[in-house]
Amino acid sequence: MRMGETALVLLLMGVMIVVGNTIGYHYPITDAIIGYLIIMAVTLLGMGLAKIMPIKLPMVFWISLIALLATSPISPYSGVITAYTSKVDFLALITPILAYAGLSVGKDLAMFKKMSWRIVVVALTVYTGTFICATAIAQIMLRLEGII
Amino acid sequence: MSILKDWKIHIAAFIIVVICELIGARKVQVGSGVLLFLPMLYAMVLGGIVSWPRLKLINVQQMNAASTILSLTTFILVAKLGLIIGPSLVKVVQSGLALSVQELGHFLGTVILGLPLAIFLGLGREAIGATFSIDREPNIAIIAEKYGIDSSEGRGVMSVYICGTLFGAVWLGLLAGYLSALNIFHPYALAMGAGVGSGSMMAAASGAIIAVFPEQKNEILMYAGASNLLTTIIGIYFCLFVSLPITEYLYKILTPIIGKNKANEQANGGVTK
Secondary structure (H helix, E strand, O other): OOHHHHHHHHHHHHHHHHHHHHHHHOOOHHHHHHHHHHHHHHHHHHHHHHHHOOOOOOHHHHHHHHHHHHHOOOOOOHHHHHHHHOOOOHHHHHHHHHHHHHHOOHHHHHHHHOEOHHHHHHHHHHHHHHHHHHHHHHHHHHHHOOOO | OHHHHOHHHHHHHHHHHHHHHHHOOEEEEEOOEEEEEOHHHHHHHHHHHHHOHHHOOOOHHHHHHHHHHHHHHHHHHHHHHHHHHHHHHHHHHHOHHHHHHHHHHHHHHHHHHHHHHHHHOOOOOHHHHHHOOOOOHHHHHHHHHHHOOOOHHHHHHHHHHHHHHHHHHHHHHHHHHHHHHHOOOOHHHHHHHHOOOOHHHHHHHHHHHHHHOHHHHHHHHHHHHHHHHHHHHHHHHHHHHHHHHHHHHHHHHHHHHHOOOHHHOOOOOOEOO
16 A cells, blocks of 8 residues: 555544544543654654665564664653653553454455354354463563562 | 545444443452453454444444554554653663563564464364464455465464454453453563554553553553554564474474364364355
């Protein structure tokens, strides 16, 4: 997808996110708009970097890197960026994402209907396993290190 | 602007978001835990209803557009998490050991719990594709390259992928909310556990943990985000070089012990033909 189109899609998402953010989490709307625009700029910069960098690393890596640098103690604008972007609630970002996830459900239903109940049970166990095993190990490690 | 042309789904998504945020979060006591219903959960369900093929409200092309937008918007999530982690980068590095070691739980937890069950339920080599990882897009590519997507292993990975797309976020949200309310695990440990390597699942799980421990919101997002980042980036290599060989090996050992219908393994798999 071209960058221009990506930016338009992200702007459209922004409208939904900011509206949801205002209804559900009561943040001031102008701060949230500025905050979202910053988040969007970071995302686009990361995507751009992933395209031009000679080392092939996942896009997630470059977006994270720019985001981390933007608010880390070494960034001169860390305070301002944090102040605005914290006005966009994390949960307000998820609602539209899962709305789109829901809207795409229909395309997988035909294949899902052909699947046996066994694989559905296995799938839920797989997701349970990854979450619980990691949580248990984290609990033990954090205890050992005295962080919790 | 082919994606924006499907204006119907954007209007639908917008209305869904407004309705869900107006309803807000709800809690239901179940035993000693709590089932948490967050706006994102209603959004997924409402979206699913609109997208139900029999209702004919939106067509397959629009569903595909929704799916493309979904993958784009998870990048927004990644950026937001990075921005949250930034100020406490030092704190994250201090927990680096715990963060790295718990990744083993992410990578091997799928096999430890999933593989014995899959073999016990009579799945054949589908069990390998189904349980070697959380079966998101990069993992499908690994299986497709090694066995082909039409192989038993390929059917296994695709089946779990679809289940994950349909129920992954909802399931992990409910599970994480329930476990949090039980008060067995520290919120930081739960947060690290939530970084399963899929944006929407991580978001659903950490959102549920936050709803139970609202005063530790920033730390929860910080650990969940850092863990998710590690799982995503290291995961591809770990799955290819460690998880998959281990799953293959365990499959060979476990099948004679707990498997049934060994002779019939092909016919008994995930997708009935």
